[in-house]
Amino acid sequence: MSMATTNPKPQPLQPPSLKPRVSFAAMVIRDVVARNGAKIGLIWIAIVALLGIFAPLIASSDPLLVKTKAGDISSPWLKQLNATDVTLMLMTPVAIVAYFLKRFTIGGRIAAVLSIGFVVMVISSITISPPARLEFNAYNRYRLLEAEGEVEWMWTAPIPYSPNDRLVEQNAEDVRAKPPSAGHWLGTESNKSSVASRLIHGCRIALTIGFVSTGIAVTIGIVIGGVMGYFAGKADLLGMRIVEVFEAIPQLYLLLTFVAFFPDNPVIFGVTIQRIYLIMIIIGLTSWTGYARYIRAEFFKLRKQDFVQSAIACGLPLRSILFKHMLPNGIAPVLVGASFGVGSAIIYESTLSYLGIGLIEEPSWGGLLKQAVGDAGKFAWWIATFPGLAIFLTVFSYNLIGEALRDAIDPHTQRLNKG
Amino acid sequence: MLTYIIRRLLLMIPTLIGITLVVFLVMAMSPGGVGGALLKGEMGAEMDAEKTRAMKAYYERRYGLNQPLHVQYLRWLNQVSPLGFRTASQITYTEEEEAKAKTILKDLGLADNRNERERSYAVVKTITAYEDGDLVKNAAQIGAMLLRPKDALELFARVDLTPPQTLAPELDSLLAQEKSKRKAQEALLKALADGCEGVNRVHFTKPVIKWPDLGDSMAKGRPVSQLYKEALPITLLLNFITTPIIYIIAICTGVYAARHRGRFFDVASGAILLILYSIPVIWMGVMFIGFLANRDIIQLFPTNGLSSTTASSMSFLPGWGEDGFERGWLLDRMWHLALPIVCMTYGGFAYLSKIVRSSLLENLSADYVRTARAKGIEPHVVLWQHAFRNSLLPLITSAAHLLPGLIAGSLIVEQIFSIPGMGRLTIEAVQARDRELVLAGALVSGLLSMISILVADLCYALVDPRVSFD
Numbered sequence: 001m002s003m004a005t006t007n008p009k010p011q012p013l014q015p016p017s018l019k020p021r022v023s024f025a026a027m028v029i030r031d032v033v034a035r036n037g038a039k040i041g042l043i044w045i046a047i048v049a050l051l052g053i054f055a056p057l058i059a060s061s062d063p064l065l066v067k068t069k070a071g072d073i074s075s076p077w078l079k080q081l082n083a084t085d086v087t088l089m090l091m092t093p094v095a096i097v098a099y100f101l102k103r104f105t106i107g108g109r110i111a112a113v114l115s116i117g118f119v120v121m122v123i124s125s126i127t128i129s130p131p132a133r134l135e136f137n138a139y140n141r142y143r144l145l146e147a148e149g150e151v152e153w154m155w156t157a158p159i160p161y162s163p164n165d166r167l168v169e170q171n172a173e174d175v176r177a178k179p180p181s182a183g184h185w186l187g188t189e190s191n192k193s194s195v196a197s198r199l200i201h202g203c204r205i206a207l208t209i210g211f212v213s214t215g216i217a218v219t220i221g222i223v224i225g226g227v228m229g230y231f232a233g234k235a236d237l238l239g240m241r242i243v244e245v246f247e248a249i250p251q252l253y254l255l256l257t258f259v260a261f262f263p264d265n266p267v268i269f270g271v272t273i274q275r276i277y278l279i280m281i282i283i284g285l286t287s288w289t290g291y292a293r294y295i296r297a298e299f300f301k302l303r304k305q306d307f308v309q310s311a312i313a314c315g316l317p318l319r320s321i322l323f324k325h326m327l328p329n330g331i332a333p334v335l336v337g338a339s340f341g342v343g344s345a346i347i348y349e350s351t352l353s354y355l356g357i358g359l360i361e362e363p364s365w366g367g368l369l370k371q372a373v374g375d376a377g378k379f380a381w382w383i384a385t386f387p388g389l390a391i392f393l394t395v396f397s398y399n400l401i402g403e404a405l406r407d408a409i410d411p412h413t414q415r416l417n418k419g
Numbered sequence: 420m421l422t423y424i425i426r427r428l429l430l431m432i433p434t435l436i437g438i439t440l441v442v443f444l445v446m447a448m449s450p451g452g453v454g455g456a457l458l459k460g461e462m463g464a465e466m467d468a469e470k471t472r473a474m475k476a477y478y479e480r481r482y483g484l485n486q487p488l489h490v491q492y493l494r495w496l497n498q499v500s501p502l503g504f505r506t507a508s509q510i511t512y513t514e515e516e517e518a519k520a521k522t523i524l525k526d527l528g529l530a531d532n533r534n535e536r537e538r539s540y541a542v543v544k545t546i547t548a549y550e551d552g553d554l555v556k557n558a559a560q561i562g563a564m565l566l567r568p569k570d571a572l573e574l575f576a577r578v579d580l581t582p583p584q585t586l587a588p589e590l591d592s593l594l595a596q597e598k599s600k601r602k603a604q605e606a607l608l609k610a611l612a613d614g615c616e617g618v619n620r621v622h623f624t625k626p627v628i629k630w631p632d633l634g635d636s637m638a639k640g641r642p643v644s645q646l647y648k649e650a651l652p653i654t655l656l657l658n659f660i661t662t663p664i665i666y667i668i669a670i671c672t673g674v675y676a677a678r679h680r681g682r683f684f685d686v687a688s689g690a691i692l693l694i695l696y697s698i699p700v701i702w703m704g705v706m707f708i709g710f711l712a713n714r715d716i717i718q719l720f721p722t723n724g725l726s727s728t729t730a731s732s733m734s735f736l737p738g739w740g741e742d743g744f745e746r747g748w749l750l751d752r753m754w755h756l757a758l759p760i761v762c763m764t765y766g767g768f769a770y771l772s773k774i775v776r777s778s779l780l781e782n783l784s785a786d787y788v789r790t791a792r793a794k795g796i797e798p799h800v801v802l803w804q805h806a807f808r809n810s811l812l813p814l815i816t817s818a819a820h821l822l823p824g825l826i827a828g829s830l831i832v833e834q835i836f837s838i839p840g841m842g843r844l845t846i847e848a849v850q851a852r853d854r855e856l857v858l859a860g861a862l863v864s865g866l867l868s869m870i871s872i873l874v875a876d877l878c879y880a881l882v883d884p885r886v887s888f889d
Contacts, residue, residue, distance in 0.1 A: 245437035384705045395699065399696060
């Protein structure tokens with residue numbers, strides 16, 4: 001045997017090392033991060049995520065700090081924050097610090113960050129009441145005060161406009177959308193809101209929709225696909241009919257019907273659901289079939305393998321067999337699909353908003369894009385270019401990561417590509 | 420093979436029922452209700468309460484919206500199914516019979532004005548169809564009953580309706596005075612006609628084979644099939660132009676990239692295709708309209724529609740006319756279709772050529788290709804006849820899923836470029852909550868997708884002799 005020839009001296013038996021060797025997951029992550037495409041994608045998504053998290057700090061019409069002539073120092077900006085803003089902005093630095101504390105185990109750090117985050121979320125949602133922006137033109141108040149000389153000094157956000165400020169520019173001529181200028185780097189849109197501000201606040205919406213709806217889809221897919229693959233037989237037959245039903249209608253058609261037939265804030269089981277969450281749920285409900293197919297195929301292969309058979313023979317509970325033994329071995333293709341899925345969820349949301357049945361009040365990228373054409377036939381190139389570029393770059397990033405993940409997981413394509 | 424096709428076709432029926440049931444339930448569950456948007460009137464302005472109520476009552480009668488959900492759905496299913504019970508509105512009579520019935524009613528004095536003429540005839544026709552009776556005989560009998568409003572109340576029972584509660588006291592008070600007898604007749608006729616109108620009164624005698632009826636659109640008030648007859652050819656035209664283009668470009672780039680693996684073209688095309696794949700159609704469309712079809716920037720292409728307003732007077736082919744070059748109908752159509760077609764193709768070929776490349780690479784590194792090369796077979800024969808033929812399978816699989824994608828893609832493109840196809844119709848239907856149109860759309864697009872999947876499965880057997888369905 002070749003082993004014997006290369007290793008003539010028999011090795012003494014060594015006690016099994018206590019430290020686990022590098023796991024498959026860690027190997028895949030290292031491989032993905034090492035690829036240039038994935039690096040570009042990850043960097044862009046990090047930028048979008050940071051912009052989204054700190055959106056209130058970057059673009060807000062309320063001054064961060066203001067000192068009036070009377071001598072009071074106040075922060076109107078703080079009063080406008082809601083619980084989500086506070087939690088996100090506090091927890092991001094904590095998470096970054098935790099990342100660099102290499103002394104502790106990864107699990108410990110993640111648990112610490114999550115538990116601190118939970119505490120902060122609970123405290124902030126109890127103490128902070130949602131802001132009621134009742135006054136129209138609130139953004140103008142401090143500017144008027146400043147013009148009247150009432151303000152000693154004022155410290156504003158870098159982009160001093162909130163996304164829903166209307167008529168920020170009171171220009172005399174009736175051009176509503178104005179091209180980029182010194183005051184508005186990316187111009188204004190047809191409600192005379194700042195495009196830059198809406199874009200930055202849209203980051204959070206785009207990323208949340210991508211993640212949450214894909215999470216819902218993956219969960220449904222894993223449950224239905226797992227049941228089909230493990231039990232086979234009748235469960236499989238029934239499950240595949242359901243999958244076929246959802247696959248036979250174009251997804252966009254299903255989405256349009258689902259979204260359009262629900263009103264703005266439906267009450268389901270006594271809970272009022274905001275439109276943005278409704279859209280996430282609907283995108284998730286209509287895009288699970290692919291994941292179910294992947295998991296089903298993997299489980300078909302796995303259930304006949306020895307380790308699963310022995311787990312069954314040991315009398316382990318079904319939950320343990322399915323989720324502890326089979327799922328980690330069959331999840332890889334789902335993860336690849338999911339990273340492409342996040343991109344397409346973002347495209348679906350912006351398409352819905354573009355067609356005018358998605359998000360209405362919220363600053364969505366697709367909703368912005370809709371205003372590029374239509375303002376009395378005038379084409380506003382800045383509204384078309386910047387939001388479109390934002391959607392494209394984000395989707396492109398996810399696709400780059402997906403490709404890198406696929407190549408890292410599948411040794412077959414690796415061999416083919418390197419030849 | 421034939422048994423396989425028949426089995427697959429039969430399996431489509433439960434899937435189609437599932438599709439329409441899902442869409443139906445979503446529409447029924449929606450709190451605004453079916454047709455809710457229709458009640459808002461023009462430009463979202465609220466109509467006055469009485470008019471809204473009247474409209475709502477009309478839609479409920481016309482489309483049976485006040486019935487339990489399962490009854491509504493089963494009615495709709497019966498209406499579209501080719502094998503089922505005929506509804507009263509689908510039964511037709513010969514012109515001769517109709518004319519005779521109408522003259523009888525006229526002679527009885529039931530045709531003073533247009534309303535009365537139509538209502539009395541509709542009542543007679545519905546009752547006859549419902550009972551499967553004789554139109555002429557019924558015309559005489561029912562017409563006579565209509566003249567005696569008190570007796571005519573029995574007519575409601577003949578179509579399984581209960582007369583409105585307020586009707587009997589109203590008739591009593593009207594009949595008390597001799598001069599308002601005429602009014603009583605009118606009130607009764609109106610109530611009866613309302614009851615009979617459009618009602619999908621199912622005629623449960625014997626199931627018949629009939630032509631599927633997609634119903635009437637709520638918002639447009641026209642038969643759905645008629646609307647589709649106008650819109651479907653346009654969408655199919657777009658798709659029939661798009662599909663070959665997608666395949667030709669995808670196969671050319673995919674094969675070239677696979678043959679030159681790792682070289683500049685492979686890397687560059689890989690990056691460019693991924694970029695193209697990531698560009699949302701809405702952005703591409705908006706940029707095209709904004710930059711290439713804009714009077715202020717570059718007016719290279721028309722902004723909307725399928726042909727110019729003068730297209731009908733053009734000759735078919737381009738040629739030289741009195742005022743120089745005339746582009747003709749064909750060129751005009753192509754000029755209008757250029758941008759939409761580009762928008763519909765780029766995503767498809769970006770996706771497909773990656774599949775072509777990877778499956779061809781897999782086959783090129785297989786042993787049988789090496790053997791073929793070693794035998795001295797010419798390289799292009801190895802490539803096209805050995806490797807390429809074997810890499811067609813994943814291409815066919817993705818073709819099956821391309822059609823649903825194309826239908827959805829043309830939805831957006833038609834909206835952006837204002838092309839009056841199925842996509843536009845669908846978006847309008849969804850916005851108006853037009854039940855009949857949305858359900859019909861789900862049915863038609865579901866059917867098209869499933870047929871394309873079936874065709875793809877049959878193509879497997881054609882391409883790969885190992886696959887057999889017998």
